[in-house]
């Protein structure tokens with residue numbers, strides 16, 4: 001069955017399965033598909049549309065665990081388990097050892113499906129499916145690659161933000177610090193940022209990120225000085241905050257600097273703030289509007305339900321409304337195109353340790369940078385309604401700019 005014909009509950013189950021959500025949450029979604037117990041129809045859907053189609057691509061121990069839970073759930077409710085499910089489970093029992101799931105350094109493939117909600121008009125590059133599916137190689141060990149081989153909640157929120165407000169990023173030169181698996185950069189290419197440069201300080205994370213860009217059919221350039229017009233070309237560079245030089249950063253000239261879950265290590269913070277300061281102090285002319293270069297995108301991409309708090313600005317006819325909104329707030333009125341103004345940074349973060357965050361604030365202040373909390377005022381649409389592991393309420397969104 002084609003994805004666009006699926007009922008929302010089935011689409012949520014399939015998306016959660018591909019994103020390797022917990023097997024408990026898969027069972028809960030399976031129940032929702034039939035309003036209670038996991039019927040034969042739902043089992044057929046799981047067999048035909050989830051397992052048969054994707055078994056070769058997903059982590060076998062995860063599939064075994066899901067099948068075990070599913071069979072137990074049906075048996076507990078005195079239902080009939082499909083023969084294929086029993087047989088497949090038996091097959092995994094013979095080929096897998098008990099401790100396979102515990103090998104946490106294993107790299108696995110996940111698919112993050114951004115489901116475009118009602119009210120969000122179709123993006124020109126995904127006219128049919130109304131979804132963007134990003135394939136990512138990740139580690140089951142959250143600490144592998146200096147934490148950069150897992151998907152963190154802040155990158156999910158930043159990705160939702162990019163997809164909710166594409167006009168803010170379209171035709172902009174974007175640079176990301178601590179890119180990890182590369183999800184944010186992939187979303188930036190989707191909304192047609194004019195340039196996407198991703199970076200990380202950890203070499204194994206960088207290698208994993210490169211692989212993810214290939215998996216998503218993006219060609220990668222690693223030379224910081226090269227320029228390219230290829231819209232599917234993204235740059236992926238090794239950029240440790242401690243050692244990157246001022247002259248290396250000068251080549252980047254970004255309009256928007258992004259970072260997700262990068263404020264967590266107090267030792268790294270002075271270096272991160274140094275990098276942000278150098279990038280934010282670069283000024284350049286902004287002569288053109290987004291719609292000049294991407295007319296079809298500017299017309300077709302407005303998300304009508306995302307909220308700029310207290311206003312109807314997201315629904316207004318002006319293509320640059322959100323851009324102006326942020327510029328007004330972060331650059332105190334220098335909103336018109338053609339003016340010289342500096343770049344801004346959008347940082348999404350879960351505040352796990354208040355002292356660490358306060359240290360970050362103090363360092364920004366010393367560096368003459370201002371920070372504004374946009375969490376309430378720039379709320380993205382919910383593109384991941386099936387993802388129970390993702391609690392967007394824990395993530396805060398900040399705009400940082402020169403005072």
Ligand SMILES: C[S@@+](CC[C@H](N)C(=O)[O-])C[C@H]1O[C@@H](n2cnc3c(N)ncnc32)[C@H](O)[C@@H]1O
Pocket residue numbers: 145146147148149150151152153154155156177178179180181199200201202205239240241242259260261262268271
């Ligand atoms: C918690 S992960 C977040 C990854 C990704 N942004 C996300 O949200 O999914 C932090 C990332 O910052 C990178 N990082 C940490 N310290 C760094 C440093 N000193 N220089 C450059 N990158 C660093 C890590 O390698 C890792 O990829």
